[in-house]
Amino acid sequence: MLSAIRLEYTSGTLGSGVSGTTVKVNGTQYAPAVPLARVDNAGGVLTWKWRVRAEMYNGTSTTSPEVTGAWSPEREFQITWAEAPSNLVPVNETTTIHSELLFSLGPGAWRREVPSRVRFGSLG
Numbered sequence: 001m002l003s004a005i006r007l008e009y010t011s012g013t014l015g016s017g018v019s020g021t022t023v024k025v026n027g028t029q030y031a032p033a034v035p036l037a038r039v040d041n042a043g044g045v046l047t048w049k050w051r052v053r054a055e056m057y058n059g060t061s062t063t064s065p066e067v068t069g070a071w072s073p074e075r076e077f078q079i080t081w082a083e084a085p086s087n088l089v090p091v092n093e094t095t096t097i098h099s100e101l102l103f104s105l106g107p108g109a110w111r112r113e114v115p116s117r118v119r120f121g122s123l124g
Contacts, residue, residue, distance in 0.1 A: 003057045006068065009050035011037065014074055024055070038079045049074050 007030055010020035023030065040046050054069035 004055045006053050006055050007050065008052075008071075009048060011040070011046045011048050014049050014051055015071075025052075036079060045078050045080060047076050047078055049076050051075065 005025040005028075006022060007025050008014055008020055008022045010016075012019035014020060021032075036048060037046055051072045051074050053071045056067040056069070058065055058067045
């Protein structure tokens with residue numbers, strides 16, 4: 001009997017235990033509490049990797065022994081912006097004198113191309 005899903009994700013190497021995060025998920029989706037980084041220290045776009053495996057009920061009221069399924073195939077995603085921001089204020093106003101300058105983004109200025117949650121499918 002399936003009791004949970006174990007999710008592992010990282011921008012490094014899965015299974016290395018160095019930079020990855022492993023969480024127990026009671027359901028079919030998960031959203032990290034803190035937004036994931038888009039770029040590395042050099043400004044390059046990060047590629048995130050993730051995989052899941054089933055955790056089964058072990059027939060006892062304790063967590064030992066752990067009964068798990070095999071890891072799923074590794075999946076990848078990147079968090080990128082679809083286009084540069086638009087609806088910027090002020091526009092190219094080289095002749096206007098501003099006494100109090102305010103920079104702003106209008107509604108819909110940014111679009112992102114990443115789901116806010118990772119969905120795993122059904123827990124049938």
